[in-house]
Every structure is written in C-alpha cells, then in structure tokens.
Amino acid sequence: MYFLGIDSGTQSTKAIVLDLETGNILAHSSHKYELIPGLPAGHLEQHPSDWTTATEKSIIDCLAQLGDARSRIAGIGISGQQHGLVVLDANDEVIRPAKLWCDTSTTRQCDEIAHEFGGQPGCISLAGNAMLPGYTLPKILWLKQNEPDNFSKIATVLLPHDYLNFWLTGIKRMEYGDASGTAALDIRTRTWNAEICNFVDPRLLSMLPPVGSSQDVHGTLRPELAEKWGISKDTIISAGGGDNMMGAIGTGNIKPGVITASFGTSGTLYATAAEPIIDGQGEVAAFCDSTDQWLPLVCTMNVTVVTEQLRQLFEWDLTQLESLVASAPAGADGITFLPYLNGERTPNLPNGSGVIHGLRPGNLTQANLARAAVEGATLGLAYGLNRFRELGINPTEIRLTGGGSQSPAWRQIAADIFNAEVVTLATAEGAALGAAIQAAFALQKRDTGHADYASLTDRLVTLDESTRCRPNPENAAFYKDLLETFTGLTSRLREVNYL
Ligand SMILES: Nc1ncnc2c1ncn2[C@@H]1O[C@H](COP(=O)(O)OP(=O)(O)O)[C@@H](O)[C@H]1O
Numbered sequence: 001m002y003f004l005g006i007d008s009g010t011q012s013t014k015a016i017v018l019d020l021e022t023g024n025i026l027a028h029s030s031h032k033y034e035l036i037p038g039l040p041a042g043h044l045e046q047h048p049s050d051w052t053t054a055t056e057k058s059i060i061d062c063l064a065q066l067g068d069a070r071s072r073i074a075g076i077g078i079s080g081q082q083h084g085l086v087v088l089d090a091n092d093e094v095i096r097p098a099k100l101w102c103d104t105s106t107t108r109q110c111d112e113i114a115h116e117f118g119g120q121p122g123c124i125s126l127a128g129n130a131m132l133p134g135y136t137l138p139k140i141l142w143l144k145q146n147e148p149d150n151f152s153k154i155a156t157v158l159l160p161h162d163y164l165n166f167w168l169t170g171i172k173r174m175e176y177g178d179a180s181g182t183a184a185l186d187i188r189t190r191t192w193n194a195e196i197c198n199f200v201d202p203r204l205l206s207m208l209p210p211v212g213s214s215q216d217v218h219g220t221l222r223p224e225l226a227e228k229w230g231i232s233k234d235t236i237i238s239a240g241g242g243d244n245m246m247g248a249i250g251t252g253n254i255k256p257g258v259i260t261a262s263f264g265t266s267g268t269l270y271a272t273a274a275e276p277i278i279d280g281q282g283e284v285a286a287f288c289d290s291t292d293q294w295l296p297l298v299c300t301m302n303v304t305v306v307t308e309q310l311r312q313l314f315e316w317d318l319t320q321l322e323s324l325v326a327s328a329p330a331g332a333d334g335i336t337f338l339p340y341l342n343g344e345r346t347p348n349l350p351n352g353s354g355v356i357h358g359l360r361p362g363n364l365t366q367a368n369l370a371r372a373a374v375e376g377a378t379l380g381l382a383y384g385l386n387r388f389r390e391l392g393i394n395p396t397e398i399r400l401t402g403g404g405s406q407s408p409a410w411r412q413i414a415a416d417i418f419n420a421e422v423v424t425l426a427t428a429e430g431a432a433l434g435a436a437i438q439a440a441f442a443l444q445k446r447d448t449g450h451a452d453y454a455s456l457t458d459r460l461v462t463l464d465e466s467t468r469c470r471p472n473p474e475n476a477a478f479y480k481d482l483l484e485t486f487t488g489l490t491s492r493l494r495e496v497n498y499l
C-alpha cells in the first residue's frame with residue numbers, strides 16, 4: 001500500500017508518496033505560492049485557494065510519477081502551517097483570505113483577551129497557553145472588530161489543514177494537535193474553553209467544528225476527486241495536523257526524549273510529552289500533538305525569512321548562500337543580526353524589526369551578512385532551547401527538518417549554537433512523511449482496531465548519519481557568549497521601545 005503525505009507550508013506545498021512495505025519514497029513534488037502583496041505592515045495573508053491549487057498540482061505530479069501503480073494509494077495525510085484563520089460562510093465558501101500564523105496585526109485583540117482573564121498568567125491557568133498574536137483566537141476578535149460584515153457571515157472557523165481536509169472529503173472537523181494552537185482549546189481536557197470563546201463572541205462555539213482524536217480517519221476522498229485523479233474512491237484521509245505535529249511523527253519524535261528543530265519559514269523546537277508541559281512564562285507553548293499526547297514547542301518567526309531576504313537582495317542562489325556562510329568566521333567578524341523582520345513570538349515582540357549590529361569598516365561583506373543571518377536565526381531558537389532546558393528538557397541530540405536543514409554549513413552552526421549533536425532524516429520533508437505515516441496508522445487502526453506509532457516510525461523514519469554534526473567545543477563556548485550578547489541587545493532595545 002502507498003500513502004500520500006502533503007505538507008502545506010508557508011512558502012510551498014510539498015508532497016511525497018510512501019511505500020509502506022519498503023519505506024521508500026516513490027514520488028515527490030512541490031509547488032510554491034506567495035503572501036498576498038501590498039497589505040499593511042503586520043498583515044500576512046494567503047488565499048486558501050492557493051493551497052488547494054498547489055496541493056492538487058503536487059498530488060497530480062506524484063501520481064504521474066507512479067503511473068499505473070497509483071491504484072495502490074490507500075490513504076492521504078495532510079500537514080499544514082498552524083494557527084491560520086480560515087472562515088467559511090453558510091454555503092461553505094471562503095469569506096476572505098486567511099490570516100496566517102505570522103500575522104501580527106492582532107496585538108491589540110490579544111491584549112484585550114489576556115486583560116479580561118487576568119493577563120498571561122490567567123490565560124495560562126485557564127487553558128494552558130499564553131494569548132499570543134500568532135494564535136487563531138485574536139484573529140477572530142480582529143475580524144469581529146475590523147470587518148463586522150465578514151464576521152456576521154461566518155458559519156465555520158477552520159485551520160489551514162482542516163480546510164484542506166474539508167476540500168478533500170467534504171467533512172468539517174478538527175483534531176487535538178492543530179486545535180490546541182487556536183488558544184481556544186483547554187489543552188488539559190482537550191475541549192473548547194467556553195469562557196474564552198464566549199468572551200470573543202457568544203456565537204464562536206457554534207462556529208467551531210467538533211474536535212476529536214488525532215488518531216481517527218477524517219473521511220474518504222470525495223468521489224469526484226478520486227475519479228479525476230484516477231485513484232480509489234475508498235482512499236482515506238487521516239486526521240492530519242499542524243506541520244510541527246506532523247513533523248514530530250515524521251522525525252520519530254513520538255515519545256519523550258527526542259527533540260526536533262525545524263528550519264522552515266518559522267523556526268521551531270519541539271518534544272513529545274506524555275502529560276501537558278505548561279510553561280508559567282508562556283514561552284514554551286503547551287500544544288497537544290497529533291498522536292493524542294502533548295507537544296511542548298518553541299516557535300520563532302524568522303528563520304528562512306531572513307536568509308530569503310538576503311538572497312533576494314543580493315540575488316544569491318542556495319549554493320552561493322552556502323559558500324558565503326561557510327566562508328565567514330564564527331561571529332561574522334563582529335556582526336550580530338537580530339532577525340525579527342516579521343516581529344517575533346519568542347521572545348514576544350510582535351512589533352519588532354530586524355537589527356544589524358556591529359558594523360565596522362572592513363567587516364561589511366556579503367559573507368559576514370550571510371553568516372550573521374544564519375547565526376541570528378539560530379540564536380533566536382537557542383533562546384527557546386534554554387527555556388526548554390530550564391523546564392527540564394535536556395537534549396543531547398536534535399533532529400533537524402525543514403528547508404534550512406539541507407544546508408551543511410547551517411547544520412554545523414546549529415550544532416555549535418545548540419551545543420548538541422544534530423542530524424537530519426533521510427528526507428528533509430519530515431512533516432510530509434509524518435502525514436503519510438499518520439495515514440497508514442489511521443487506516444490500520446480503523447481496519448484492525450489497533451495501530452502502533454513506534455513500530456511504524458522505527459521502520460519508516462531513518463536518520464541520515466552522513467549529516468550528523470558534533471559541536472566544536474571552541475565554537476560552542478564562543479556562541480554561548482554570543483547568545484548572551486544577542487539576548488542582552490534584544491532586552492536593551494526592547495526597554496527603549498525600539499523593538
Ligand atoms: N540548502 C538550503 N539552505 C538554506 N535554505 C534552504 C536550503 N534549502 C531550502 N532552503 C529554504 O527553505 C525554505 C523552505 O523550507 P520549508 O521547510 O519548506 O518552509 P515552509 O514549510 O515554511 O514553507 C525556503 O525558503 C528555501 O529557500
């Protein structure tokens with residue numbers, strides 16, 4: 001049997017076909033899309049139709065690579081960027097573009113909700129998570145306050161991967177993992193928190209679809225799509241999940257002890273936990289995972305965002321970026337890049353901006369800028385890793401996934417900055433692989449009443465040992481000091497309201 005895994009990320013959709021028997025990836029494809037241009041600062045939006053178009057194109061590409069063997073496709077799993085707000089009217093039409101996880105226009109609404117419940121400590125004690133602009137709930141209040149006509153039309157609220165599930169099956173439902181990123185779910189009980197929802201709007205609870213186990217089958221493929229694509233109408237769609245939850249499955253991070261770092265548009269660090277891990281400071285998010293456990297997670301908003309801006313500015317391809325980063329010394333000859341181009345979630349600086357510090361005659365080179373950008377993006381995540389360590393999660397090895405993890409220079413910098421071994425998986429598409437594995441799990445569970453993630457991931461998730469990097473003790477000590485400089489600069493600029 002074959003399983004299609006789709007990851008609908010912020011910059012592109014990636015698809016892979018997994019052969020369950022051999023573990024081989026038989027086909028892959030990806031299609032890019034953009035943010036909607038020309039919106040005011042802080043407003044980051046996409047058309048959900050761009051996601052369905054890219055998903056369909058990626059599926060059709062993969063099926064073409066399979067030829068007649070496409071008849072062996074038994075299931076599809078969907079991974080999607082977390083937190084985005086998709087609103088449907090009574091006819092299930094999309095009312096307006098989706099506000100994304102990186103949209104920070106909702107800072108005021110976020111403060112309003114937090115204030116009602118006793119500030120961040122109140123929100124954390126009520127539902128397990130701080131109220132942050134990236135989460136879905138403040139986006140809903142923003143819509144109510146800024147676009148009342150659109151708000152009055154809302155019949156259903158979905159997240160990006162739920163919308164793709166709906167497009168594939170016609171069924172509207174959420175699962176615990178992605179739903180926990182709305183900030184409306186009490187992550188301990190995995191039920192909607194009525195108090196918070198009612199504060200945003202008395203109608204909100206009725207707009208949210210049922211939420212259930214991430215282990216279940218979501219539905220079967222709509223017959224018209226099955227016919228168009230030439231695959232079985234019995235093809236199942238699993239519950240799917242947020243991209244980090246699916247990345248956890250695809251990197252074998254399904255039991256305590258493993259840590260994954262994703263270098264995508266965002267940067268994330270996450271672990272699996274058998275119980276909720278609630279950070280009183282709210283910096284480590286207390287999400288649910290998509291195997292019906294929990295996923296403590298730190299997210300920064302600016303990872304390949306920073307390197308992509310430099311690539312555009314200087315017209316570097318990825319090979320040029322790689323050689324520039326590798327050619328500059330650790331510390332980029334004194335240049336420190338605070339990477340907060342889109343604002344930031346960790347630390348919480350929704351209105352932040354990027355800062356390049358330490359320019360002197362002689363050190364302003366393309367190589368130093370490239371190196372400082374990669375170091376800055378990685379130091380941002382190291383700030384989160386320190387918080388993980390304070391909560392007792394102490395990795396000796398970190399599994400890397402996402403686009404940036406394909407860079408050898410970046411991997412060594414990550415090992416040195418994290419002061420831990422890093423290694424990638426045989427595929428950079430951890431989230432898409434996780435989605436395919438989840439589909440295999442869900443089908444097996446539906447048909448036999450039992451399925452076991454460990455036996456699937458032990459067999460299907462392979463580390464690429466050739467990518468393993470060990471920390472260089474000298475560089476690790478240097479970066480420990482640089483992280484202090486980086487954190488100190490951030491705090492001081494925040495104190496003077498610069499960030
Ligand atoms: N070798 C590399 N070095 C640096 N960046 C890379 C490399 N390969 C891919 N990328 C970047 O990774 C990003 C895509 O990563 P991905 O994890 O797919 O993001 P998302 O899921 O947020 O769309 C792109 O910006 C791409 O240019």
Ligand SMILES: O=C(CO)[C@@H](O)[C@H](O)COP(=O)(O)O
Binds near residue numbers: 081083242262264267
């Ligand atoms: O908001 C978060 C995590 O809480 C982000 O990680 C998004 O889920 C976007 O992911 P990428 O597109 O960067 O993979």
